[in-house]
Amino acid sequence: MPAGSREPPRAWRILESRYAFSDPWVRLRSDTLLPPNGRLLSPCHVFEYPDWVDVIALTPDHNIVLVNQYRHAIGEIRTEFPAGGVDRPTEEPLAAIKRELLEETGYASEEWHMIGSAPVNPAWQTNRIHSFLALGARRIAEQNLDEGEVIRTCEMPLLEFVEQVEAGGIELPALQLGGLYLLQTYLRRSTDPRLAPLRF
Amino acid sequence: MPAGSREPPRAWRILESRYAFSDPWVRLRSDTLLPPNGRLLSPCHVFEYPDWVDVIALTPDHNIVLVNQYRHAIGEIRTEFPAGGVDRPTEEPLAAIKRELLEETGYASEEWHMIGSAPVNPAWQTNRIHSFLALGARRIAEQNLDEGEVIRTCEMPLLEFVEQVEAGGIELPALQLGGLYLLQTYLRRSTDPRLAPLRF
Numbered sequence: 001m002p003a004g005s006r007e008p009p010r011a012w013r014i015l016e017s018r019y020a021f022s023d024p025w026v027r028l029r030s031d032t033l034l035p036p037n038g039r040l041l042s043p044c045h046v047f048e049y050p051d052w053v054d055v056i057a058l059t060p061d062h063n064i065v066l067v068n069q070y071r072h073a074i075g076e077i078r079t080e081f082p083a084g085g086v087d088r089p090t091e092e093p094l095a096a097i098k099r100e101l102l103e104e105t106g107y108a109s110e111e112w113h114m115i116g117s118a119p120v121n122p123a124w125q126t127n128r129i130h131s132f133l134a135l136g137a138r139r140i141a142e143q144n145l146d147e148g149e150v151i152r153t154c155e156m157p158l159l160e161f162v163e164q165v166e167a168g169g170i171e172l173p174a175l176q177l178g179g180l181y182l183l184q185t186y187l188r189r190s191t192d193p194r195l196a197p198l199r200f
Numbered sequence: 201m202p203a204g205s206r207e208p209p210r211a212w213r214i215l216e217s218r219y220a221f222s223d224p225w226v227r228l229r230s231d232t233l234l235p236p237n238g239r240l241l242s243p244c245h246v247f248e249y250p251d252w253v254d255v256i257a258l259t260p261d262h263n264i265v266l267v268n269q270y271r272h273a274i275g276e277i278r279t280e281f282p283a284g285g286v287d288r289p290t291e292e293p294l295a296a297i298k299r300e301l302l303e304e305t306g307y308a309s310e311e312w313h314m315i316g317s318a319p320v321n322p323a324w325q326t327n328r329i330h331s332f333l334a335l336g337a338r339r340i341a342e343q344n345l346d347e348g349e350v351i352r353t354c355e356m357p358l359l360e361f362v363e364q365v366e367a368g369g370i371e372l373p374a375l376q377l378g379g380l381y382l383l384q385t386y387l388r389r390s391t392d393p394r395l396a397p398l399r400f
Contacts, residue, residue, distance in 0.1 A: 012270055012272070020221055020223075021220055021221040021228060023220075023243070025243070025245055026228065026245055028221060028226065028228065031272065033272060033348065035270070035348050035350055036350060037348075037350055039347050039348050040347075040348065041347065041348030043223070043225070044272050044348075045225055045226055046272060046273045047273070070212055070235070071319075071322035071323060072212070072231065072233060072244050072246060073246045073247070073321075073322050073323065073324055073325055073326050074319050074322045074326060076322070078319075078322050080322075083323075116377075118371055118372060118373060118374040118377060119271075119274050119278075119371070119373055119374065120373065120374050120375065121273075121373050121374070121375050122271035122273050122274045122276070122278050122280075122373055123271060123273065123283075123373075124273055125273055126273050126274060128374075129374045147239050147240075147241065148233065148235050148237075148239050148240065148241030148244075150235055150236060150237055166385045166389070171318055171319070172318060173318060173319055173320065173321050173322055173323075174318040174319065174320050174321070174328075174329045174375050174378040174379075175320065175321050175374050175375055175378060176378070177316075177318060177377070177378030177379075177381045177382065178374040178375060178376070178377030178378040178380075178381065179374075179377075180378075180381055181377045181378065181380055181381035181384070182377065184381070184384075185366045189366070
């Protein structure tokens with residue numbers, strides 16, 4: 001069994017495990033499983049990814065910092081929260097999102113709140129996504145993009161952004177709608193008076 | 201270029217396209233892209249999936265219908281909304297989720313509301329997820345599971361479920377937190393008086 005695999009609980013047994021595809025960006029593991037009901041499950045595909053991070057970064061005026069970029073999988077330019085992946089093996093999620101925010105937008109923030117964390121999609125993927133709120137975000141540098149990345153940064157008032165998402169004017173990835181839910185819950189449960197005007 | 205691919209907008213050009221991995225469950229396409237900045241992007245990996253569907257199914261007593269199942273990618277038994285994929289190439293999302301709900305839980309419903317649709321994760325995947333609210337759900341049949349599936353169905357009051365998700369007692373996949381956001385928005389914007397007691 002490859003390193004990093006986890007033993008399944010109860011009576012699920014891994015009979016065979018191999019990488020069907022592997023390169024520096026993606027690893028696809030194919031396991032043969034014996035469930036408790038004795039009916040062989042093969043192949044059981046597992047995508048091994050590093051953890052992901054994203055951020056709702058707000059300026060002192062409560063504008064959200066957004067990125068527009070071409071997304072080849074759907075062939076469109078999309079508006080999203082800044083996001084990325086944890087650099088394996090040792091980078092902490094908070095360090096990763098600070099790095100991604102700075103690289104993608106040139107913005108930085110002194111105040112970070114972890115608003116939640118969840119497995120991305122346990123049906124297929126090994127990884128979690130960690131979501132953050134950054135307050136007092138300011139542009140402090142130029143972008144520092146990866147080879148081939150073309151990212152345009154924009155700002156808009158948070159509540160106008162939420163209104164546009166809910167009215168369909170901006171279509172976030174389903175994964176980032178989850179981040180918006182975490183933000184909403186965090187703001188509602190927080191007793192910090194500075195966060196009260198942000199509730200939606 | 202493989203069938204079904206979309207031409208990228210503006211000056212993004214596909215120089216080469218091939219399948220790095222393909223079987224009946226997963227297709228991984230690897231493209232070589234020439235972005236407007238002229239710096240070659242290769243490989244650009246794209247996962248080709250059929251569209252996905254999920255449902256917040258409520259009984260006449262406003263219990264939510266949930267499924268518990270072993271998720272091998274994270275090695276744990278998890279609680280989730282019933283969900284699945286559209287059978288290619290012709291199945292409509294509504295037909296797909298009715299089929300998945302019946303197969304996974306034995307429940308059916310007469311009243312369905314589309315609460316939203318979004319690309320799952322445009323950074324990697326081609327597909328969308330379509331989310332539904334089903335009212336008046338009732339158990340009408342036995343489960344009809346795929347080879348190797350072991351699914352336990354349970355019910356709990358919707359508002360207790362939301363409270364547990366927000367307090368961390370139930371950890372939904374990030375993707376399904378997006379569905380909860382869509383449900384909340386749908387309930388708040390609806391003028392149907394039957395939906396008012398469900399708002400959270």
